[in-house]
Amino acid sequence: MIYTNKKHDILLIIKLLTKSLTNYCDSNGNKIVNANGTYKATDGNVPLGSAYPKTLWGITNSFRYKDLTLSVLFDAQFGGKYFSTSNMWGIYSGMLEETAGSNELGNPKRDPVANGGGILLPGVNEDGTPNTTRISATRWASSIYSGPAAQNVFKSDYIKLREITIGYNIPLRSTKYIKNLKVSAYGRNLAMFGLDNKSFDPEMATTSSGNIQGVEGGALPSTANFGLNVGFQF
């Protein structure tokens, strides 16, 4: 016999669906930094959003002009969030674009702080004064792993150009043997718009099954594919 406490189980399920992780500490809408210049994390976990999107959209348009057909499909989702483990490790190890390039002084981020390099995180100290503590690029990258988990939480919103199909009904001189011949070309997953983090495709985070939802880790990038259809009708 299995004993369950229904109310307890339902609360647990709600907790599982709402991602609770450590967050930034906030002061009047500004992020708080520690004395050493990295972002301060909350003591415990705080709900950061839902793994599931609030709305899913799709729109198909079909056009026809004489023997040419064109169909365009967009789909979109809005309102969900995901945690990116690839972002966390990608920055920690210095692989992602954000870890190189110039800082706000125009110097290479990876230069020593003493030479004008490093990063100044936007935010305030505990007492409310603006943050002036520069940190080295390695220190910043390491704090993406050890600091507030919210640093790696992104919106899973996207608008995707899912498919374009162009078709052409080949005009036949005689329909004795073949009644109809249609050729079409298609492209799928052609473009993504509106991504919170351009390095990762949020669809890779929310389509897994199992009880770990909304976490992306090592997902392969999505691929576009192209093809040709030829249809005969006898």
Add this chain to the structure above:
Amino acid sequence: MSVTSCKDLEEINIDPNNPTEVSTPAILLGAEKKTMDYLYDTWFSGRQSLLYAQYWAQRNYTEEDRYQIRESVNNSYFNQFYVTAGNLVKIEQLNTDEATKATMSAYGNNNNQIAVAKIFKVWLIQTMADTWGAIPYSESFKLDEGIYYPKYDDLNTLYNSLISELDNAISLINVNETAFTTGDNIYSGDAAKWKKFGNSLKCRLAIRISKVDGNWKNYIEEAIASGVFDSNADNALFTYSTSAPNQCYFYKGFFDDARNDFSVSKPLVDLLQGQADVLNEKSHPWPNVVDPRLQIYANSNSEGNYIGIPYGVASEDLSRITPGISQTPDFMAGRPLVVQANFAVPLMTYPEICFILSEYKGFAVDEYKKGVQASLEYWNSQSARVMSSAPITNDAITAYVNAVSNTVNAETLATQKYIHLYMNGTEAWAEYRRTGYPNCLLKPGEKSTVANIIDDKGNVTGTEILIFEALSDTKGDLPARVKYPTNESTLNSKGFNDAVAKLSDGTNNYYSKMFWDVRTTAIPHPANK
């Protein structure tokens, strides 16, 4: 068209593959092994307590050395320890409930079984309390009673409950009957040994509160009367095996995982070689006395020297320290005792009791010397058992004991105890927090090592001194505690929030001291009550 029917739906819920009743020896062995696997591994020990005690330091990633924990590890281990403690409570229940106690008595005297489960549980809970501070206990393990959100017991209350529970357990023991016929990898079910361990553990709890609670001397007196360890034959150890998968988890962390992450630290090696910390102008209690245990604790480098890893160097600076990392003992190549598959991890040993009794008698010389000698004999015998080599001669033992016994006071006693406790990171770290010794431990802000300054072309243009910079705020000292796991804020928010509010500054920090840690900047080495 067809019609079907079932005879009895409830039968479907009965699982024919897994047992619903388990014997207490099966639970005990599982709990013993799981606890040791999690406590003595390259995570809870390697990347935490062994680092805080500065026995080991990391060769590649020094974030944990510099007091930055991984939330996932903290969450997972807190959970695992409660699971194994819950299993020990189950053993007590099976031996108490009328429905099951008769069956379980086939495996040993019921009261003896309860006593063993209690003593082992108290040992585990104390280790957790010494790590995180106030934790749930009195309201824990009561899911059947509907208590899902146990309150965190104040630490002084928790210590008192642990001491009374030990008294209860010791009183239940009948030394003329078996404790467990099987399933006990620590004492093979020997009730008399468990009783000595229970009394010795009571002494460990007593000495911990010796700066704050005047009753500590009474507890030790009672324990002595009832019987504590009287030789290394009584040691509480969990011995692993050379056969897979029962090797020690230190071995697995190096050789199954194929990672060479740890070696001995410079503070420890310098202490064992009689070298004072000149960078920080510290003194050494026994200058130039070389400790014979060094050759057992670590292997030498290719030139036959022992050079420890400087503590607290930032990961990105490790490649330019001088002497270099390649000069430190390579545990993967040298395979010292402590990373061998059949290493025995310590719960509590006889030398520790000698040192406690010496302190109890006002830093008595006889017990101090017995402790030092017993420690050398213990490590030598472990080396003989595992490595087939006993490198410490009797003459060397006598010479060393004499060399370190000229002054027996709080510092020398605590320092010898620290040296003996190698590989028991939690106990060494706790005793540092209680006494402020040994002095050689490196604090944040102190000088760690000399390092080369290297230009763009890779040439060495000079040297500089690297300072140990902590990554979390520990107020200029070693951590006073590990912060509570973040999952607790979600799964037991009332308990968590109430407990955090009682910490210094009301935040889940690393510097809020345990009630038994009364060091101040003015008085870094408080006296006993």
